[in-house]
Amino acid sequence: MSVLRPLDKLPGLNTATILLVGTEDALLQQLADSMLKEDCASELKVHLAKSLPLPSSVNRPRIDLIVFVVNLHSKYSLQNTEESLRHVDASFFLGKVCFLATGAGRESHCSIHRHTVVKLAHTYQSPLLYCDLEVEGFRATMAQRLVRVLQICAGHVPGVSALNLLSLLRSSEGPSLEDL
Amino acid sequence: MDSYSAPESTPSASSRPEDYFIGATPLQKRLESVRKQSSFILTPPRRKIPQCSQLQEDVDPQKVAFLLHKQWTLYSLTPLYKFSYSNLKEYSRLLNAFIVAEKQKGLAVEVGEDFNIKIVSKSQLPSENREGKVLWTGWFCCVFGDSLLETVSEDFTCLPLFLANGAESNTAIIGTWFQKTFDCYFSPLAINAFNLSWMAAMWTACKMDHYVATTEFLWSVPCSPQSLDISFAIHPEDAKALWDSVHKTPGEVTQEEVDLFMDCLYSHFHRHFKIHLSATRLVRVSTSVASAHTDGKIKILCHKYLIGVLAYLTELAIFQIE
Numbered sequence: 001m002s003v004l005r006p007l008d009k010l011p012g013l014n015t016a017t018i019l020l021v022g023t024e025d026a027l028l029q030q031l032a033d034s035m036l037k038e039d040c041a042s043e044l045k046v047h048l049a050k051s052l053p054l055p056s057s058v059n060r061p062r063i064d065l066i067v068f069v070v071n072l073h074s075k076y077s078l079q080n081t082e083e084s085l086r087h088v089d090a091s092f093f094l095g096k097v098c099f100l101a102t103g104a105g106r107e108s109h110c111s112i113h114r115h116t117v118v119k120l121a122h123t124y125q126s127p128l129l130y131c132d133l134e135v136e137g138f139r140a141t142m143a144q145r146l147v148r149v150l151q152i153c154a155g156h157v158p159g160v161s162a163l164n165l166l167s168l169l170r171s172s173e174g175p176s177l178e179d180l
Numbered sequence: 181m182d183s184y185s186a187p188e189s190t191p192s193a194s195s196r197p198e199d200y201f202i203g204a205t206p207l208q209k210r211l212e213s214v215r216k217q218s219s220f221i222l223t224p225p226r227r228k229i230p231q232c233s234q235l236q237e238d239v240d241p242q243k244v245a246f247l248l249h250k251q252w253t254l255y256s257l258t259p260l261y262k263f264s265y266s267n268l269k270e271y272s273r274l275l276n277a278f279i280v281a282e283k284q285k286g287l288a289v290e291v292g293e294d295f296n297i298k299i300v301s302k303s304q305l306p307s308e309n310r311e312g313k314v315l316w317t318g319w320f321c322c323v324f325g326d327s328l329l330e331t332v333s334e335d336f337t338c339l340p341l342f343l344a345n346g347a348e349s350n351t352a353i354i355g356t357w358f359q360k361t362f363d364c365y366f367s368p369l370a371i372n373a374f375n376l377s378w379m380a381a382m383w384t385a386c387k388m389d390h391y392v393a394t395t396e397f398l399w400s401v402p403c404s405p406q407s408l409d410i411s412f413a414i415h416p417e418d419a420k421a422l423w424d425s426v427h428k429t430p431g432e433v434t435q436e437e438v439d440l441f442m443d444c445l446y447s448h449f450h451r452h453f454k455i456h457l458s459a460t461r462l463v464r465v466s467t468s469v470a471s472a473h474t475d476g477k478i479k480i481l482c483h484k485y486l487i488g489v490l491a492y493l494t495e496l497a498i499f500q501i502e
Contacts, residue, residue, distance in 0.1 A: 111458075
């Protein structure tokens with residue numbers, strides 16, 4: 001089956017493409033809308049997918065950033081994410097993959113322990129972001145953040161690369177994760 | 181550019197403060213326990229299955245009969261300040277007076293009711309023949325709450341779990357009196373789906389001579405306009421057989437075993453009905469040992485495992501307080 005590779009296509013002129021993967025269609029759609037509302041010098045393209053692998057029949061641009069959205073209220077979304085991760089090439093994990101955990105605000109509805117997602121992000125050496133995508137304000141802030149990260153991953157910010165950003169984010173996580 | 185790495189050689193001045201103090205203050209103990217909790221993150225939690233033998237000597241079936249088969253609403257309670265077991269009669273009097281005053285304010289007019297409030301501690305349990313109907317029962321408990329007990333100073337009494345049965349208005353009045361008198365705080369204890377699945381696994385693992393109820397699960401499907409409820413009932417012996425096939429380490433329950441147990445149920449359901457139960461929210465678990473609802477309602481059915489159930493609930497209450 002087709003595996004997503006970061007450099008198998010040529011980049012589009014001044015284009016940055018993000019792929020959001022998750023089972024919660026409504027949340028992904030809302031996040032995509034928030035991102036497209038952001039002011040950005042590059043042209044943004046947002047792709048939504050329920051799971052990987054993506055159908056190979058469609059002609060799509062090179063993907064610069066993949067965000068896996070995990071809903072802490074549903075074990076199904078975690079299982080779906082784990083399945084999808086197999087279809088991503090290892091070189092993507094050098095700063096071009098990010099995990100987003102939603103639903104942590106409503107503790108009483110959580111089916112997955114927060115630590116499971118932390119462990120997943122740690123195994124794949126990628127940053128983990130928390131955001132309650134149902135809340136308008138948090139969603140707008142997260143959209144802003146993702147747009148900045150996307151611009152860096154697409155190479156549109158001079159002097160900073162995806163790998164630089166990854167090592168910056170990881171060193172601020174604190175010594176407790178280093179023990180494991 | 182140099183990469184950041186955890187400092188290997190730390191100077192001796194940065195060693196932990198407890199090494200310097202022989203008797204650490206409660207605040208330091210608190211900080212240490214919080215630090216331990218946050219660094220403990222990736223070790224999968226393990227829990228002891230309540231063993232039947234160690235519980236039976238403590239619990240006399242007749243004494244605790246009034247606790248079983250009733251629906252209790254759970255609250256978590258912060259430590260009580262200057263509560264002493266010897267002043268119980270005094271507290272009864274004060275509570276009585278407070279309730280009468282509250283009722284006369286016009287909140288609830290019950291003509292002819294005689295309020296007979298008794299605050300009793302564990303050793304004296306109410307006698308069988310008492311006149312009148314019991315309107316409201318509430319009890320405080322703390323089972324194996326070591327992690328909290330060692331971090332509070334001596335003025336505080338730790339009884340983090342509170343169970344109430346009866347009218348909500350009475351609970352509110354009594355709660356207010358306790359909050360005012362002992363400077364504590366009640367908050368309703370909700371049980372999330374993750375903890376409910378732990379309870380399901382632990383209670384299915386308990387050895388029972390005969391099963392009084394079927395093992396039942398209730399899931400809530402989030403969909404509009406009205407949420408759908410899915411109920412799944414299993415014969416308790418089948419559930420125990422499934423658990424035994426999953427269970428590896430004797431005397432302990434691990435996260436993987438709980439996940440595997442639930443995944444077996446989910447995949448069985450999916451095979452028959454093509455519905456992914458893992459995308460729904462577990463709302464209620466009911467076994468022969470006890471039954472629990474996500475809103476914090478619990479019913480204990482078996483006196484043998486009473487202590488085990490209370491121990492887990494105490495752990496949840498302490499976790500909520502912290």
